[in-house]
Amino acid sequence: MARYESLLDALGGTPLVGLPRLSPAVPEGAPPVRLWAKLEDHNPTGSIKDRPAFFMVREAEESGHLRPGDTILEPTSGNTGIALAMVAKLRGYRLVCVMPENVSSERVQLLRMYGAEIIFSPAAGGSNQAVATAKQIAAEHPDWKMLFQYGNQANARAHYETTGPELLQDLPTITHFVAGLGTTGTLMGTGRFLKEKVEGIQIVAAEPRYGEVVYGLRNIDEGYVPELYDASVLDRRFSVGTRDAVLRTRQLVEVEGIFAGFSSGAILHAALAVAHDAVKNGKRADVAFVIADGGWKYLSTGAYGGTLNDAEDALEGQLWA
Amino acid sequence: MAIEVRVPTILRSYTGGAKTVEGAGSTLTELIDDLDAKHNGLKGRLITAEGGLHRFVNIYVNDEDVRFLGALDAKLSDGDSITILPAVAGGALGFAAAAALLGR
CATH class of the missing domain: 3.40.50.1100 (Rossmann fold)
Known part of the structure; x- marks a missing residue:
């Protein structure tokens, strides 16, 4: 087809x-x-991550975790962010990505093009700096929704199905x-x-x-x-x-x-x-x-x-x- | 019998700052015992009190994870190259940020 x-x-x-x-x-x-x-x-945005991104959003909608107009917050080093940005755009959500600053510039440009907002965690400061950045964001925006690809069963289920x-x-x-x-x-x-x-x-x-x-x-x-x-x-x-x-x-x-x-x-x-x-x-x-x-x-x-x-x-x- | 072992930065305090050290043994257990004799305390960072590999430590024999080669019983040969790494997969900083967001 x-x-x-x-x-x-x-x-x-x-x-x-x-x-x-x-x-x-x-x-x-x-x-x-x-x-x-x-x-x-x-795949639609050019990577395997379109599969989990779509499955995670669809499942969050079905369970009521995501509602129209919600903001999704996701830590990602690139492809998941790009895939989520496309899905979020087509389904009516705002996406904020937290990503380390040492990823390629094309990924950043693509994310912005798809309409995502990016918050960088400094590469030089190592993980403790990233942790501090993330904690700060979470504290400031308790209403933002995380799909959390590392622990979300819909991620694995996308590939199972x-x-x-x-x-x-x-x-x-x-x-x-x-x-x-x-x-x-x-x-x-x-x-x-x-x-x-x-x-x-x-x-x-x-x-x-x-x-x-x-x-x-x-x-x-x-x-x-x-x-x-x-x-x-x-x-x-x-x-x-x-x-x-x-x-x-x-x-x-x-x-x-x-x-x-x-x-x-x-x-x-x-x-x-x-x-x-x-x-x-x-x-x-x-x-x-x-x-x-x-x-x-x-x-x-x-x-x-x-x-x-x-x-x-x-x-x-x-x-x- | 000499086996080259690559040590991550976070464990080099045990090897006097050395990036690679040499050890001997026909199994991973023997090798770690040998290393511990030369670099006191290293074993305690790799093996838990229960005697298994630490959850956040990955050890590779010629780039292959020992957990799938018999773990501590993995057979070693002269000339093998061992790499010790902390357990972080792709997007290490993303993981840390995610863990923090979830309060873990």
Whole structure:
């Protein structure tokens, strides 16, 4: 179907494309090992976050948490904010985003274009500064509504009800699903659905490993694990550094013509690891992974050109996923 | 048998400021015991009183989370690279802000 009543109706149903050139070669006579990319940049605002944003708003409306004209307050480093801004605009809400100032300028411009207001938490002050900023906002505006993507079950449910079924329909032979680990919503929702339907499927997480500047933690007890996270859904979890993420992001566009953001490069890195394991063990594999967004929003980082060392320097201290 | 261990800033007070240290052991438990012998107190920051990995500590063997490789029983080999990181996924500052907003 290619005709929709409104932009929100065009959500999901994204293409799943094979990657014949990036899939590892197998010895003659060995079972095939294939990589498949789910192009989530084909969603209305260009990222996978359109799914949870729409589901979270719809559920808040149905439960009465959100009423017409309300202000939504959401901490986000980018794509969720952009997706929420679009949904809020079409459904009649005001959106205020709290975000760290070390995200790419395109994200900020996009948010403002969609009509969102932004409150920055200083990057240099680390998390304690962000905490102070957020506490202040909450105290000043007790009537603002939070959807809180890190703990909102509608975030995971969006993927349980859409991403998972789409993958199963397009790739019934799926053996592995690989996605990024942030709020954990994609992996929890899609992972639960696929585990119910596909025996032996492996759910694999790729998490970005930033330079330490970005974490800004003073001690271990300041760490945070999203409420949505349930480790039993995962089979493997990879930490992917900036260099590997950039290398794979460049390979995606150079080898397969897919222009993606850096988190997708990190996801491909993990997908290749499980694909190579399958080749080594002589096992058949259909590895589906997520292209979370396109590369447009990250061009200003300069990390698509120059040497890998240049790119690493360019992304130092940035939230690239 | 030498295994390289990358230590996050917040734990470098135990390693005299060193970013990477070397340890030995055929399992993660053995490695942590070995590290603790050289850097007194480090174990207490990684392992809880109940004997499990601290909730907010992630340890990776060659970039893979040890919780999915047998946790403290994970097998190690010479030349492995270990990374210790505090538990924060993407959007670390967003998490902190969110936690604060919810009063957690």
